[in-house]
Amino acid sequence: MVRDIELTLPGQRFAARAWGDESLPKLLALHGWLDNAASFDALAPLLCRHFHIVAIDFPGHGRSDWRPPGAWYHYVDYLSDALAAADALGWQRFGLLGHSLGAAAASMLAAASPARVERLLLIEGLGPLTQAAEQTLAQLQRAFVERGTAADKSPRVFAGLDEAISARIRASDLSRAAARMLVERGVRLIDGGLTWSTDPRLLLASPVRYTEEQVLAVLRGIRAPTGLILAEPEQPYMPRAAMDRRIAQVTAIEVVRRAGTHHLHLEDAASVAAELLGFRAAAQG
Numbered sequence: 001m002v003r004d005i006e007l008t009l010p011g012q013r014f015a016a017r018a019w020g021d022e023s024l025p026k027l028l029a030l031h032g033w034l035d036n037a038a039s040f041d042a043l044a045p046l047l048c049r050h051f052h053i054v055a056i057d058f059p060g061h062g063r064s065d066w067r068p069p070g071a072w073y074h075y076v077d078y079l080s081d082a083l084a085a086a087d088a089l090g091w092q093r094f095g096l097l098g099h100s101l102g103a104a105a106a107s108m109l110a111a112a113s114p115a116r117v118e119r120l121l122l123i124e125g126l127g128p129l130t131q132a133a134e135q136t137l138a139q140l141q142r143a144f145v146e147r148g149t150a151a152d153k154s155p156r157v158f159a160g161l162d163e164a165i166s167a168r169i170r171a172s173d174l175s176r177a178a179a180r181m182l183v184e185r186g187v188r189l190i191d192g193g194l195t196w197s198t199d200p201r202l203l204l205a206s207p208v209r210y211t212e213e214q215v216l217a218v219l220r221g222i223r224a225p226t227g228l229i230l231a232e233p234e235q236p237y238m239p240r241a242a243m244d245r246r247i248a249q250v251t252a253i254e255v256v257r258r259a260g261t262h263h264l265h266l267e268d269a270a271s272v273a274a275e276l277l278g279f280r281a282a283a284q285g
Helices: 075-089 101-112 133-152 161-170 176-185 212-219 240-247 269-278
Strands: 003-009 012-019 026-030 052-056 094-099 117-123 187-190 193-196 226-232 253-259
Touching: 003 075, 012 075, 026 075, 026 101, 052 075, 075 101, 094 101, 101 117, 101 212, 101 226, 161 176, 161 193, 176 187, 212 240, 226 269, 253 269
Parallel strands: 026 052, 026 094, 094 117, 117 226, 226 253
Antiparallel strands: 003 012, 012 052, 187 193
């Protein structure tokens, strides 16, 4: 049975969902960009006989607090967020289950804090998006231009939940049932209807990105047994050759490719759960 919980730390509050007996091995679940903890509502019930799972809403997502005024959503801060959530739960050693952005953050955190991460289960992600070094200045300039105009934008208002679900479907590869799970947790009431609960600053350009060489160097530091599920066809922003090069950096990794969409853990949870439980990473640590 799922339980809604809150994790409160100085200066921040994480909303989260929990499944499974607390005596079982721990899995901290990290969702994708503009998603929320409900990303695991279909998958976690199929895994919770084996794991105690806590899925957080990253700051600015779902029902968690937004970052303070004037703050950026720096990529590396998501790693700190995950460790802060584990600390609030009292977990010294734990596994990570991540999708998309969450998988990218989980893989980098596993390398950065190998003493704490005992297993790594990834869906559609291994390391973050990267950028060639010569694009650094243009990226930084774009980020400051967008940041300067963000306050002028009004929030989008929906008359009801069905309208918000339809908008999410148009913007992604989700079925209506999968979109509903995310949207129900991803909207809030305002005058005139509903709007997204996500912080609009999440849509601004990142001021800095790693280069591919930097990410490869970090991935070589992963020591936890790792299982990775990738959808076919692959996402255009991560061609197979680039992903295969990343995979080659991780010593103890198993990879499965399945026909499906980017959110295959929402659309085909039973098959994804079976693949995850079949990885050596699910039994080790």
